[in-house]
Amino acid sequence: MQPPICKPRPPTHLEYLKPLLNDSIKQLLLQYRSGRTNFSVFDSIFTRILHDLPKPPLELVWFYSAIRFYSSKLAFRDDSVRLTSSFFQLLVSFSDSFYGVKKVALLSPVVYQLSRLVITKRRDALSLLEGIVSYISMYCVEKPGDEDDDLLMVSGFSFADLSRIWVVDEVEENCRVGDCLEIFMPFVSEKLRKEIDSESCRVGYLAGVVASQVFLLSLCLSFDSEISRSELEKDLRETVLQMISGFQSCYFFDVMLKMLLLEPYLHLTSLMGPEDEATLTEIITEAVIKSVEKLFLNPGNGTSQRTLYLKNIAINWLFLLNNAMASVRRDKDQEKTRRYMSMFSNSLVPYHLINWVISQGEVIRDADALRNLTPASFIEWLVSLEEQGLRVFDCDHSKTYAKTVIHRSRPDLSLGATLLKQQEEFDQDADMADEHIVSSISILKSTRKRKEERHNKEGETKVKLFKYRHMNLQENSKFQPFGFSDSLVNGTEVEVSDMEL
Incomplete structure (x- = not known):
């Protein structure tokens, strides 16, 4: 884009x-x-x-x-x-x-x-x-x-x-x-x-x-x-x-x-x-x-330009996957819908985007919960970061495309609706669905809260250095291949405000 x-x-x-x-x-x-x-x-x-x-x-x-x-x-x-x-x-x-x-x-x-x-x-x-x-x-x-x-x-x-x-x-x-x-x-x-x-x-x-x-x-x-x-x-x-x-x-x-x-x-x-x-x-x-997974598994050239190039490819990949899922849903092809959702859930690409976001100084309190989002919900999360001031999309056209995806997906955008559909189709356990819904809602609320705090404080917050280490990162090898980010999630020091801790 x-x-x-x-x-x-x-x-x-x-x-x-x-x-x-x-x-x-x-x-x-x-x-x-x-x-x-x-x-x-x-x-x-x-x-x-x-x-x-x-x-x-x-x-x-x-x-x-x-x-x-x-x-x-x-x-x-x-x-x-x-x-x-x-x-x-x-x-x-x-x-x-x-x-x-x-x-x-x-x-x-x-x-x-x-x-x-x-x-x-x-x-x-x-x-x-x-x-x-x-x-x-x-x-x-x-x-x-x-x-x-x-x-x-x-x-x-x-x-x-x-x-x-x-x-x-x-x-x-x-x-x-x-x-x-x-x-x-x-x-x-x-x-x-x-x-x-x-x-x-x-x-x-x-x-x-x-x-x-x-x-x-x-x-x-x-x-x-x-x-x-x-x-x-x-x-x-x-x-x-x-x-x-x-x-x-x-x-x-x-x-x-x-x-x-x-x-x-x-x-x-x-x-x-x-x-x-x-x-x-x-x-x-x-x-x-x-x-596209193989692009992120190959250590290649770890320069910042390659990091940005891969970030842009990852975002366009989200767009393409969302379009493909929307198409098979219109055709009511349940088998292909499940296959595409499985590709997203098991993909390493969202992890690359999560790593990149954290390398820019953002805090993600529950990275695992982001895996349970639909592609459209993940795009909505990226748009919310852009609106907070993080430069996620490299051009207005790409950002507009993302907002169009959100608008078109609005009826089934939320994780709750996605999980309820899955519950009907695959007879999932209701309690497990509720846990995922609560986890997703907490992420979106946290995002909005940080945005409000940034606007209220406007530069008055004190910046300090901290180490962010998610409990899953040491156990989950899926985080390890991403050598392209300016700094990785695992054990990386980044600057954030008190309001984000």
């Missing part, structure tokens, strides 16, 4: 590339449209520039690769499969000096060629896709140091402007830049395209978009199988889980969550029918909800 986190773009020594690339793109497009196939002048100029830059920016490599692509196009005649495969190998050869996610982001023009190829030569495209999926699985996982990756267009050049060189065969000369980018990324929503074309977009974010497009293209082709529908869906569920596990990246998860949250469909209508797309969307949604 929130744009990629990064600092404002600083000036660089590569600013001179912007006018050079602008002029070169105009000349290349003009010559290509006139029927020219020899671009040796461009080749010699940009070969020298690349030779002088041991770690060249992506926009420079992309333009140079476009020159090579169009120069060799005639040699492959109508063999678009070999042309795309050769282009993939060309970009890989340019990426020796790049770190993992930058290698993946570099493949963006290849994904565009694949999106055209799967429409005309689906079977041939499948084998090429399998190789690219394996390549992305190797490099999509971020490693220490990758989090400080470059801004996408370091020379201040526009990604949308650059996309014109790839879609030249599909658009008119006066095509709007935004339309060019839409053609270049046909399976990416408008909101995500705007983020990619912003000056604040990072290389890692484009890598997540590239991985998500390859992921979707590969899954679309799975529907060409001649096996029965039940077998197909079973195989798809296994395949999706395996691929998501291979693309174990914050960037990839962030993009997939936004795709599933911001759009009612996955923009795949050109490749599959609406029924198949609905089936695939449901399978991907459940797999993403299940697989």
Whole structure:
């Protein structure tokens, strides 16, 4: 729900590339449209520039690769499969000096060629896709140091402007830049395209978009199988889980969550029918909800930026899980409702959010009781913290989305109503339900009381240092994997006011 986190773009020594690339793109497009196939002048100029830059920016490599692509196009005649495969190998050869996610982001023009190829030569495209999926699985996982990756267009050049060189065969000369980018990324929503074309977009974010497009293209082709529908869906569920596990990246998860949250469909209508797309969307949604756990189990890079990125993913995960539960409730699918509720109850993701809240100096008196909330109730708890002054949501859009979730879930939002429903459905013991209701109500009352005390005292409270140690934390190993928070719950010293003790 929130744009990629990064600092404002600083000036660089590569600013001179912007006018050079602008002029070169105009000349290349003009010559290509006139029927020219020899671009040796461009080749010699940009070969020298690349030779002088041991770690060249992506926009420079992309333009140079476009020159090579169009120069060799005639040699492959109508063999678009070999042309795309050769282009993939060309970009890989340019990426020796790049770190993992930058290698993946570099493949963006290849994904565009694949999106055209799967429409005309689906079977041939499948084998090429399998190789690219394996390549992305190797490099999509971020490693220490990758989090400080470059801004996408370091020379201040526009990604949308650059996309014109790839879609030249599909658009008119006066095509709007935004339309060019839409053609270049046909399976990416408008909101995500705007983020990619912003000056604040990072290389890692484009890598997540590239991985998500390859992921979707590969899954679309799975529907060409001649096996029965039940077998197909079973195989798809296994395949999706395996691929998501291979693309174990914050960037990839962030993009997939936004795709599933911001759009009612996955923009795949050109490749599959609406029924198949609905089936695939449901399978991907459940797999993403299940697989996100692995992000929080991997110690990875413990920087504060990664902590915030994971916090945002955790919140979007809550949104997605709540949406999925609302959908199956409307369909009166009790089995799926129980399964989703079980995913939430057994998930480590809420613990990450609890740890993050406590690391900000908040006191949670009964963390276990928060596990018994519904996803919507947990979101309401986060909103109440935001209203007290804790910055939980990174943008107004995300906070508004959270409030919309609360409004829509209001009839069955409270823990009491949830437990009463469970009592009717599963014949639970009434006394146990009452205990959970009282525990949940005490948490919400405590939250409101702290808010009132803060407003009444307005800075007059004395701050002191204390150690918070929940009795369950030493026994419950589920708290241990979260190494991303600025400070963990277990035995951590945090500053709080007397009124919060």
